[in-house]
Amino acid sequence: MTSPTAESIDKQNGEPAGDTIEVPSNEETSDPPKGRDRTFHTKIIIFVILSLVSLAHAFDATCICVALPTIASELDATVSESLGLATSFLLTTTIAQPVYSELSHAIGKKIGYLISVSIFLAGTIVCGVARSSLVLLVGRTIQGLGAAGPQALSAMILTDLFPIRQRALFLSLLNISWALGTVTGPILGGYFTQCENAGWRWIFWINVPLLSTSFMGAWLLLGYHKPQGRLNHRLRRIDWVGIILFGFSGVALLLPLSWGGSKYPWKSAKVISPVVLSAIGFIALAVYETFYAKHPMFRPSVFSNRSTCLQFVNITIHGVLMWMALYYMSVFYLGVKDYSPLKTGVWALPATLTVAPIAAFAGWLVAMIGTYHWYIYSGWALMILAFGLLKAVDENMSTGIVLFFTFVLGVGMGLLIPAMTFGVQATTSNEDSGHAIATVFVLRSAGQCLGVAVGLAVFSSRLQVELGKLGYNDDAAQHMMKSMRQSLRTGGPEDWAVIHAVVTALGVVWITGCAMASVAGVLTIAIKCPRLPEDDQGPPLVSQATRSLIQVDEERLSPPGNADIPLANLGTRCCHSRSHQPA
Secondary structure (H helix, E strand, O other), X not given: OOOOOHHHHHHHOXXXXXXXXXXXXXHHOOOOOOHHHOOHHHHHHHHHHHHHHHHHHHHHHHHHHHHHHHHHHHHOOOHHHHHHHHHHHHHHHHHHHHHHHHHHHHHOHHHHHHHHHHHHHHHHHHHHHOOOHHHHHHHHHHHHHHHHHHHHHXXXXXXXXXXXXXXXXXXXXXXXXXXXHHHHHHHHHHHHHHOOOOOOOHHHHOHHHHHHHHHHHXXXXXXXXXXXXXXXXXXXXXXXXXXXXXXHHHHHHHHHHHHEOOOEOOOOHHHHHHHHHHHHHHHHHHHHHHHOOOOOOOOHHHHOOHHHHHHHHHHHHHHHHHHHHHHHHHHHHHXXXXXXXXXXXXXXXXXXXXXXXXXXXXXXXXXXXOOOHHHHHHHHHHHHHHHHHHOOOOOOOOHHHHHHHXXXXXXXXXXXXXXXXXXXXXXXXXXXXXXHHHHHHHHHHHHHHHHHHHHHHHHHHHHHHHHHHOOOOOHHHHHHHHOOOOOOOOOOOHHHHHHHHHHHHHHHHHHHHHHHHHHHHHHHHOOOOOOOOOOOOOOOOOOHHHHHOOEOOXXXXXXXXXXXXXXXXXXXXXXXXXXXXXX
């Protein structure tokens, strides 16, 4: 006998019909209850498990900024190789995140998470034992491939566990664990670098217990089961064309930005050609995802709201400015103030340590009252002010004043981290929420990678000009960046001229940051910031009628000959018959 569909039940209850799926009877289902039915204590433990990898990820990305001159000197790395140690991790993380999001629907979130943490751990061990710059570069690349998984899947798992306001709070707390990694990274990186009994390799070994603990906890507690059906059928549903286009376009954009002005002239065909290819690749990606992809990696519906798209742009800019500030304030302390790596990490605290508590406080307030627009406006205003103030910094300025400027910068960055995430949540439907948050993490990582590359391009180009005025050849800038504390310091009167050249080059970096923050501030004016709905008023993950009886969407979810898939396994692929439409 043919059962009535969820669509007919929805109509009988006055509910709009939506995409439907079928759930087997209780007798046929042995899967655990849905994430939101778990005990609160279990949810907290799962959150801590996710936070450990977030902490390790941020630590790994930031500790290298103060250790890079020492590593480059010990391993005799060129400037491009030493830059690659920083950008390879961020680049592979950015490109691999959408891949994990797609693969999780074929192999399951739990398996995807465990595989990614294992790869992250393997790359960390390779870095710890590296004896050459090439091996270290390979290890950093493997690390990035592994770190991308938890970055993407953590947001999707939290979306499954919590309703929207609790989700916003815990996403903020996840951001805080990431911010704590940015605080401890420069300090411990500096300490290990100059400690005779440790060495820079300990910046990698310290992550091993964190990653191992997260792996074991996820293996024991994450309740996702492997999706039903044949693996080859599920793999065919992955947007492989979108993955290839995104990866190609990302690499083609970031590499020439790293090369321009340092390895090759900006007018060189080796710089211009990849940028043109990148633009073509991103246009092709947008066209393919919108009109041709059956199961798009980047859902067009996520980008259908103007405010959401503008938030995505600003999130990318925010990532650029955070990493630009972090890396090039380190250049100021190492190259201008001649501080040790440890002291450099300590003096970075006013910016890094401010981010976590400000983000926590702002996230808690937004979760309580539901409004967040003032945090976005205030955050960008402070970012513009801070970068403008940093332009006035020179070699003679009191370090206390510089610390105040970086404190202002840290407050602005902290306000924006949760506020823009809430903005994306509020302007996307529940159906697209998991994909939207995953996109936030992808764009933030892309911004971080761009921040290092763009900062280097601006800094090195200007530094070469300034050193040229002093009679140095073009290799002088490369030598300085390779060993910032020792290069071009002869003890003679020309030292101050060289230091002033570094300050001038950094000034161009700060002006660039101020201009980018100003663009984001202008874009904010056009963004609508609807209030977050109450958890008990928000749309259910699946409507009550759909819970009663659900029919399989053969096209999207089930393999041929196997239509019965437990609802607990569908994760964020569940479609909702009632979606919250953004204002």
